[in-house]
Amino acid sequence: MKNYFKLFIAGAILLSAGIVQAQDETNRFAVSVGVTAIDLYPVGEEDQGLGGYFDEFFNVDHYNILTAPTRVEVGYYIGDGIVSTLAASLSKIDRVGDTRVSDMAYYSFDGGLRYNLREIYNGSDLFNPYLGIGGSYQFIDDISFGTFNGTVGFDIRLAESVYFNVQTTYKHAFEDASPKHFQHVAGIKFAWGAVDTDGDGIPDNKDECPETPGLEQFNGCPDSDGDGIKDSEDACPLVAGPAATNGCPDTDGDTVLDKDDECPEVAGLVALNGCPDTDGDGIADKDDECPTVAGLAKFNGCPDTDGDGIADKDDKCPNEAGVAELQGCPRPAVPTMEEQKQLNAYARTILFDTAKYSIQKESAQTLKDIITILEKYPDAKFSIDGHTDSVGSEASNQKLSDERANSVLRYLVNGGIESNRLSAEGFGESKPIADNSTAAGKQQNRRTEINLKK
Missing domain, CATH: 2.40.160.20 (Porin)
Structure with missing residues (x-):
C-alpha cells in the first residue's frame, strides 16, 4: 500500500x-x-x-x-x-x-x-x-x-x-x-461544447473580447477600421491609421493627428492645432478675415494701416487716419472763423452792373482772393447766397438774387473750384441785415455771402 x-x-x-x-x-x-x-x-x-x-x-x-x-x-x-x-x-x-x-x-x-x-x-x-x-x-x-x-x-x-x-x-x-x-x-x-458568446468562432476562454466579435489574429478582439491594430490599442479605432501613431491618421502630413487637427485636410502649424496661417500673423486662416494679409487679432486678422482703429477692409481712407463716422476718412479741413469773416467781407464787395447779374471787372481781384481761400480747403463745401434791398418788386428781387448768386458760382468754377463743392441760392429781399429806409441800409442789404456748409 x-x-x-x-x-x-x-x-x-x-x-x-x-x-x-x-x-x-x-x-x-x-x-x-x-x-x-x-x-x-x-x-x-x-x-x-x-x-x-x-x-x-x-x-x-x-x-x-x-x-x-x-x-x-x-x-x-x-x-x-x-x-x-x-x-x-x-x-x-x-x-x-x-x-x-x-x-x-x-x-x-x-x-x-x-x-x-x-x-x-x-x-x-x-x-x-x-x-x-x-x-x-x-x-x-x-x-x-x-x-x-x-x-x-x-x-x-x-x-x-x-x-x-x-x-x-x-x-x-x-x-x-x-x-x-x-x-x-x-x-x-x-x-x-465551446462557449462563444460573440459568435466570432473563437471560444470565450481564448477570446480577449468575448462579447465583441473579432479576429483570430487578435485573440477575438475587433479591428473596426482594418488598419491591423486592434481596437483596444487603437487611439482611433474607427479610422485607419499607421501603427507609428497608434492607429490615428494624419491626412495632411503636418504631424498633427486628424483627431486633434482642426484643419485635417490642409497642412498647418502645431501651434494652431494643425491649421495654416498664410500671412503669418498668428491667426489661423479659418479665423482670419484677411488670410493673405498680416493683421491684428482685434480685427480678426485684418490690418489697420493708418492706425485709426478702423480695419483697412472697412476703411475708405486706409492710408490716412480718420474717424469712424466718416468710415475711416479724416475730417475735412474748414476755414477758421477769421477766414470765414474774410470770405464774406470779400463777397460783399463784389460789384454787379446796375439791376443786372453781370460782375464788374473791378471785382476780379476780390474773386481771386476768394478762390485762394477756397483752394486751401479742398474737402469743404460752400453755399453762395444772393440778397437784395427792397427796391422793386419782391419777385424781381428774388430773381435778381438767384442770378447774381449763380453768376458768382460760375465765376468760381471757371477759376478752378469743383462745382460739386458749391451751391447757389437767392433770397431776394427776405433777409435784410440793415434798414431799407436809408441809403446806407440798402447798400448793406445788396450783398453776396459765401458760407461754409455744415
Missing part, C-alpha cells in the same frame, strides 16, 4: 510539469470510445506469484484484451482544470500473469476526477497529458468489489476537437480476495 502511494505521488509530480488538457472551457463535454486491456500481474503481489509494482508493465502477454471497442467514457469540464468522468467497460479475463484461467467476464463502472494543469503549462493541445483519481465497482464472474483508482493518460489531437486517447488506471482493491489490477485504454475522444 505504501509503495502504491509513493508511485502515485511520483507520477503526479512528473506530470505536473507538462499537463495540458484538451477538455476545458473550449470543450466542456467529451465522450471517449476505446479498447481495454486488463493486467493483473504488476500489482505488488509477489507472494501470490505475481510481480512487484510495475514489473513487466509493458508485457502484453499478460494483457486481457477484447479487440472490439469495449469502453465508453463521458467527461464534463467543471472548471479550474478539473474534469468529472463516468465510464463503463467490459472485457474478459483468461490469464493472470503467465497463468491461463477459464474465461471470466469483466464489467466495470468508474467515476472520478481528472486534473489538468493548464494554468501551469499553457502550451499547444497537440499533446495533452492528464492525471486522475476516483473509484469504480467491478464484476468478475460471480464476485464484485470496489476499488480506489489512480489514472495517468494523454490525448493526441487528430483534428479539431478529435483526439487519440491513451490512459492507464491502477485499481486498488482493499480486500485480499479482490484482485488489484491495471486497466489500459486506447481509443478516440470527441470533445464539444
Whole structure:
C-alpha cells in the first residue's frame, strides 16, 4: 500500500510539469470510445506469484484484451482544470500473469476526477497529458468489489476537437480476495461544447473580447477600421491609421493627428492645432478675415494701416487716419472763423452792373482772393447766397438774387473750384441785415455771402 502511494505521488509530480488538457472551457463535454486491456500481474503481489509494482508493465502477454471497442467514457469540464468522468467497460479475463484461467467476464463502472494543469503549462493541445483519481465497482464472474483508482493518460489531437486517447488506471482493491489490477485504454475522444458568446468562432476562454466579435489574429478582439491594430490599442479605432501613431491618421502630413487637427485636410502649424496661417500673423486662416494679409487679432486678422482703429477692409481712407463716422476718412479741413469773416467781407464787395447779374471787372481781384481761400480747403463745401434791398418788386428781387448768386458760382468754377463743392441760392429781399429806409441800409442789404456748409 505504501509503495502504491509513493508511485502515485511520483507520477503526479512528473506530470505536473507538462499537463495540458484538451477538455476545458473550449470543450466542456467529451465522450471517449476505446479498447481495454486488463493486467493483473504488476500489482505488488509477489507472494501470490505475481510481480512487484510495475514489473513487466509493458508485457502484453499478460494483457486481457477484447479487440472490439469495449469502453465508453463521458467527461464534463467543471472548471479550474478539473474534469468529472463516468465510464463503463467490459472485457474478459483468461490469464493472470503467465497463468491461463477459464474465461471470466469483466464489467466495470468508474467515476472520478481528472486534473489538468493548464494554468501551469499553457502550451499547444497537440499533446495533452492528464492525471486522475476516483473509484469504480467491478464484476468478475460471480464476485464484485470496489476499488480506489489512480489514472495517468494523454490525448493526441487528430483534428479539431478529435483526439487519440491513451490512459492507464491502477485499481486498488482493499480486500485480499479482490484482485488489484491495471486497466489500459486506447481509443478516440470527441470533445464539444465551446462557449462563444460573440459568435466570432473563437471560444470565450481564448477570446480577449468575448462579447465583441473579432479576429483570430487578435485573440477575438475587433479591428473596426482594418488598419491591423486592434481596437483596444487603437487611439482611433474607427479610422485607419499607421501603427507609428497608434492607429490615428494624419491626412495632411503636418504631424498633427486628424483627431486633434482642426484643419485635417490642409497642412498647418502645431501651434494652431494643425491649421495654416498664410500671412503669418498668428491667426489661423479659418479665423482670419484677411488670410493673405498680416493683421491684428482685434480685427480678426485684418490690418489697420493708418492706425485709426478702423480695419483697412472697412476703411475708405486706409492710408490716412480718420474717424469712424466718416468710415475711416479724416475730417475735412474748414476755414477758421477769421477766414470765414474774410470770405464774406470779400463777397460783399463784389460789384454787379446796375439791376443786372453781370460782375464788374473791378471785382476780379476780390474773386481771386476768394478762390485762394477756397483752394486751401479742398474737402469743404460752400453755399453762395444772393440778397437784395427792397427796391422793386419782391419777385424781381428774388430773381435778381438767384442770378447774381449763380453768376458768382460760375465765376468760381471757371477759376478752378469743383462745382460739386458749391451751391447757389437767392433770397431776394427776405433777409435784410440793415434798414431799407436809408441809403446806407440798402447798400448793406445788396450783398453776396459765401458760407461754409455744415
